[in-house]
Amino acid sequence: MSEKESCTYEEYKQTSDWLLSKTKHRPIVAIVCGSGLGGLGELLKDQQAFNYCDIPNFPKSTVPGHAGRLIFGNLSGKPCVCMQGRFHFYEGYPLWKVTFPVRVFHLMGVEAIILTNAAGGLNQEFSVGDIMVIKDHINMVGFAGQNPLFGHNEDRFGPRFPPMSDAYNKNMRSLLLAAGKELGYNNMREGVYCGLGGPNFETIAECRFLNKLGADAVGMSTVHEVVVARHCGLRILGISLITNKAVMDYDSNFTANHEEVLQAGKDSAKYMEKLVSTFLQRLDLNKV
Numbered sequence: 112m113s114e115k116e117s118c119t120y121e122e123y124k125q126t127s128d129w130l131l132s133k134t135k136h137r138p139i140v141a142i143v144c145g146s147g148l149g150g151l152g153e154l155l156k157d158q159q160a161f162n163y164c165d166i167p168n169f170p171k172s173t174v175p176g177h178a179g180r181l182i183f184g185n186l187s188g189k190p191c192v193c194m195q196g197r198f199h200f201y202e203g204y205p206l207w208k209v210t211f212p213v214r215v216f217h218l219m220g221v222e223a224i225i226l227t228n229a230a231g232g233l234n235q236e237f238s239v240g241d242i243m244v245i246k247d248h249i250n251m252v253g254f255a256g257q258n259p260l261f262g263h264n265e266d267r268f269g270p271r272f273p274p275m276s277d278a279y280n281k282n283m284r285s286l287l288l289a290a291g292k293e294l295g296y297n298n299m300r301e302g303v304y305c306g307l308g309g310p311n312f313e314t315i316a317e318c319r320f321l322n323k324l325g326a327d328a329v330g331m332s333t334v335h336e337v338v339v340a341r342h343c344g345l346r347i348l349g350i351s352l353i354t355n356k357a358v359m360d361y362d363s364n365f366t367a368n369h370e371e372v373l374q375a376g377k378d379s380a381k382y383m384e385k386l387v388s389t390f391l392q393r394l395d396l397n398k399v
């Protein structure tokens with residue numbers, strides 16, 4: 112039998128209704144934790160957690176550093192839902208499955224989504240530990256012919272041809288940069304994230320090529336979630352933690368690895384947590 116090609120509106124609704132029936136929380140902000148950044152989920156007050164394997168229709172997390180728990184609770188006074196672990200294309204999931212939770216959050220009443228990730232720095236001025244506010248992306252997987260919106264368009268979520276030029280909310284970007292300034296961070300950057308399929312890290316020639324194209328950081332996630340979130344009208348904030356410098360030099364002996372990515376996430380966890388909490392304190396959804 113051929114693999115299921117997409118998911119019906121009723122299946123998203125079934126998951127959303129199930130979650131709403133099991134929790135008293137009514138989140139307005141969703142947070143997706145990138146590799147090694149799951150600590151963000153622990154910040155939620157009055158929390159209630161579900162393992163992904165217990166949620167109807169939810170995929171399973173298979174990557175170290177992605178716990179596979181959905182946590183509801185309040186952060187800086189805002190009702191939130193937090194994915195402690197996301198799904199990636201390289202895990203073998205079709206893109207409609209990778210992005211499944213985004214539509215569920217929309218149906219639950221979520222209005223804004225904060226997508227975090229671990230990324231390799233292509234911009235030569237970036238250092239490990241820098242925090243990049245994503246202002247735009249290059250969707251390489253999309254260029255290769257894979258898009259979570261392929262197939263029948265479900266008009267109840269959004270239009271057939273959604274724009275992407277305004278995907279990353281300008282006001283939320285400014286608010287995050289202002290929060291960084293207020294905290295005295297001197298490692299805040301703004302830039303373009305390039306999403307690849309993974310799971311291998313890039314060759315030197317690929318890094319040079321992506322940098323020439325205008326990408327400041329490279330990763331294996333986020334862009335698909337952004338496409339689906341923009342389609343259904345969520346306001347989007349993207350944050351990349353630079354966990355390693357992309358190898359751009361043939362004399363370098365360094366090779367990227369996941370352990371280093373997770374360690375860099377651990378080292379910067381407290382900064383990221385303070386930043387996101389401060390951002391949420393300042394966030395007024397009527398003004399962004």
Ligand SMILES: O=P(O)(O)O[C@@H]1C[C@H](O)[C@@H](CO)O1
Nearest residue numbers: 145146228229331332369372
């Ligand atoms: O989920 P994110 O994008 O943070 O994870 C990045 C990309 C790969 O999954 C992994 C590589 O170390 O980290």
Ligand SMILES: Nc1nc2[nH]cnc2c(=O)[nH]1
Nearest residue numbers: 229230231329330331372
């Ligand atoms: N593709 C890719 N993903 C990453 N995630 C964290 N670092 C990297 C990297 O250098 N390349």
